[in-house]
Amino acid sequence: MPQSELINLSRRNFLKAGVVSGTGLTLGIYFGSSLAEELTSGPGHASAELANQAQLEPNAFVRIGTDNSVTIIAKHIEFGQGTHTGLPTIVAEELDAAWDQIKVESAPADASRYNNLHWGPYQGTGGSSAIANSYEQLRNAGATARAMLINAAAKLWEVSPESILIQQGVVLHKESNRSLKFGELAELASKEKIPEKVTLKSPNDYVYIGKQAARTDTASKSNGTAIFTQDIQFPDMLTAVVAHPPRFGAKLKSFDATNAKKVAGVKDIFAIPSGVAVLAKNFWSAKKARDALEIQWDESNSFTKSSQDILNEYKTLAKKPGATAYSNGSVDEAFKQANETISASYEFPFLAHATMEPMNCVIQLNNDSCELWYGSQTQSGDQFAVAQTLGLAPEKVKINTLFAGGSFGRRANPTGDYVVEAANIAKASKLSTPIKLVWTREDDTLAGYYRPLNYHELKAAVDATGTITAWQHRIVGQSILTGTAFEEMLVKDGIDSTSVEGAANLPYSIPNMHVDLHSPTLPVPIQWWRSVGHTHTALSTEVFLDEIAHKVGKDPVELRRELLKKHPRHLGVLNLAAEKANWGSSLGKNRGRGIAVHKSFNSYVAEVAEVTVNENRTFSVDKVTIAVDCGIAINPDVIRAQMEGGMGYGLCATLSSAITLKDGYVEQSNFNGYQVLRMNQMPEVEVHIVESNENPTGVGEPGTPPIAPAVINAIAAVTGKFHHTMPLPNKLA
């Protein structure tokens, strides 16, 4: 379905929508030039007119118009992971709508209707939960609308509801050869009582789920018409850029804007809590003025350590026991009786999310409210943070959620950092015109909120038969959740569950296990990064297991099979990936395979990497075979895409990326320093989905964790050497 049909607003309507901006779900976009084409695509674009056409609105998620459109109101942001395809797939299934009549609209910020059911009274997207928490909710939403259409038709035709069926958006009474489209019945159906209970389909009758419904956003994302925050333009809008402190903890002392104010197009320059803001008529004027500012920073309280200092402190800390995250059996006793003890340590750098679209936000202050347009990932948190900043009630903060150019966790900032910055600019400006805050790539990379630097130590005891009798795992890293809205739910007895996830619940049958955690505090802002704790725990546990297999002379797949007997879904993906990758067959000289299996966000993924190690010790990852069990596959091609991309995102951290601090200064600011995966590094990818009728689970993140250990294990299969420091060097040791 082309996006132009998805949101089929003419340019004229768009300009009109701009005028009524501030009501309903309206989004106004201004095109001041005759060159402007109809840039009308993207979520959050419903006009007042469209809303008025709605005739059947049985719940907060479905609206059937007299124009025969079926609008799905998506409570989850679309930032690439496919929610604007997956959520409508579920509704269309139970409604029996035709796929080409589906439109998608972003829900407003309203946790009373659009909360994430996994998160309590909180609206937001994350933890690979969009489909998982919406599945039953949207099946019911679709089935309710379906029942009302059928009941209306039954009354109109004076036949029993049971004799009516719906196929591809057409309501049919076959015996009398009568049929009506949804749009023709919408008004009548809206007068029907909303049924309290509806019958859901049997999965055997699914026509969309498990099949392939085309993405709803491909067309607009292939012709430049998809609208992101960066693309919002209002007639009198100003652009803001901010000069931020050079180190974490530094504060503004004073600034001289004399030269900056000489730049054409500059409207105002003022201090805000996070730095010095420049307001100008466009981005380039604002940026030039920022470059011309003379700023004195007070760095007396700034953080001045280097990454190496932090790592050294973590290594010292790791000599002492931490808070116990998991304990079973008697580890000490087992080590005393061990035939052999194996140990290893693993080092992980800070990582930036580096979304393609840097952080940005459009805000407009009104008399007693404000309105925002941006890729909001955690509407409830942002609404609260902006309300606090502006002294408003949260419901007075209206959020229009747009497409976002990637997030990988970044836009779900626990403090709403860049959104609050936009609110502070609007507040200090005392203007009621819209303001677009734009971060440059440098602002985005230097701002912190990184995946924490982590240090892991593992030790295993092995008996004379080569069986693992004890496993000790110590993790040192900053707690992500402490101090956030999620602390109460997910931090218990000093253990941040996201610091140890994937390690404290290791599936392997080992009689004596102990996992503990140190959570030092640092002024470096940190945040969840695609798959969160699993980014490091999958690597350390899965590489360490291979190190043990190597030492005791066992095949890595065989060893995992022995240890996973009680975990059929782990075994399922392990065996599927191994089989599809021809595990055990020879790849020839200088080539090898490595495997890793890891459960995250209730999904199971195994990945087999094939590598070539060249004579000069450079290497390449040639192919990755992925097996995933995520319950029932709502949209298999979206799942494949998330496995390809999730794996690729993890491969990027394996091969290329690191944020490092030197005397407190972040050493990378753009894609020259912060290296990311490029096409010439991309392996061939094969994805296999396990058939399942279990409830659907996450796919956005689970593809990421297994790739780093799979690659390291594959390299070791060729060279015999396991690498312990991320990212891997260009030339292997």
Added chain:
Amino acid sequence: MVSLNINNKDISFEVDEDTPLLWAIRDEAHLTGTKYGCGLALCGACTIYLDNQPIRSCITPVAAAVGKKITTIEGLESKESQAIQQAWKKLDVPQCGYCQSGQIMSATALLKNNKSPNDNDIDAFMSGNICRCVTYVRIRAAIKEAAKNLV
């Protein structure tokens, strides 16, 4: 006042001559399909054509484009671009979509120069375009699909 020809239309606006073409296209011509990603020609999101040659508009000053023909994603009309866009749709290439205008501009330029690129040709030509969602596998496949459909 600077006058430019964008997608076969002449347009004039008040910007400094050192303004990167990207920001003139976005903020003055209001053509927002061309994206800002890095500002240093490192990511390819801002790729446009200057006299039919792909360039990074984020480091090209408007002064360098005066008297030349500028083509943005909104102005694509060649048979190669249509084949590319159809293949992008068939294979559902985009995820977040932010880099895809740049990817499509580069991919179209590749097909104009090379009727049947192999993986190495594609990797060599496309490695300047970053995709953080890592849609590279599908970009490769879609370029080959488009090439096949052009024969």
